[in-house]
Amino acid sequence: MDQDLPHHTGLEARVADAIAPTLADLGYELVRVAVLGRERPTVQIMADRADGNLIAVEDCERISHAVGAVLDVADPIPGQWVLEVSSAGIDRPLTRRKDWNRFAGHLARAELNLPIDGRKRVSGVVLGADETHARMRLDDGAEIALPWQDIRRAKLVLTDALIAATTHSADTTPPEKTN
The missing domain is CATH 3.30.300.70 (RimP-like superfamily, N-terminal)
Structure with missing residues (x-):
């Protein structure tokens, strides 16, 4: 991918x-x-x-x-x-490998086409992604690998930490030019 x-x-x-x-x-x-x-x-x-x-x-x-x-x-x-x-907004969908890697450490929810360990919906901390899987640490501490083709949708959860991280990155962007 x-x-x-x-x-x-x-x-x-x-x-x-x-x-x-x-x-x-x-x-x-x-x-x-x-x-x-x-x-x-x-x-x-x-x-x-x-x-x-x-x-x-x-x-x-x-x-x-x-x-x-x-x-x-x-x-x-x-x-x-x-x-x-x-x-995409702050609580954006996670659709690309680079999104999963960029937002590692933040909370997310994912819905799967096929269940993994009996679950079609998972939530936890984003751990990143590679060519074949996106990874999360679930609320119970277990780590899970989600195959790309099985992810129906995934989205960041709006938290104070996500807002702070997004605000910080926005603060570092140069101001737009005005005429």
């Missing part, structure tokens, strides 16, 4: 494959694609700035225009659809 790319399947994988190169060219990284609904589906795109700065409304607008054009041409979704673009 490429640590910079989120794991998607089906329609969401086709959308991700279509838009990821454009996002990279614009200086963004794809965090997650979700396609919700049937009649007029909503395509949700979560992105990060590649330079590590926080995403602003203007970034979302820029992504929306570029991604909308790419999806119009690639046409992976039949019929009409709605596009929503957002930042």
Whole structure:
């Protein structure tokens, strides 16, 4: 698994494959694609700035225009659809190996497609990830390896420590230029 790319399947994988190169060219990284609904589906795109700065409304607008054009041409979704673009936020989904490694030491919850030791939902401290597994230390102290293909979704838990870590990293980013 490429640590910079989120794991998607089906329609969401086709959308991700279509838009990821454009996002990279614009200086963004794809965090997650979700396609919700049937009649007029909503395509949700979560992105990060590649330079590590926080995403602003203007970034979302820029992504929306570029991604909308790419999806119009690639046409992976039949019929009409709605596009929503957002930042990953503080209590972000963990979709890439680099996310699991970046947020090691923070609390997270994961939902699995297949049970491990009889459990489809787990929570605990993120320990990092490698090419095949994401790792957590569960509340009972046991360590668990989650195979990438079996992770349905994973997300950080909003805690004071996560807020402090996110605020600290935001404090170290240079201020945006103003005219």
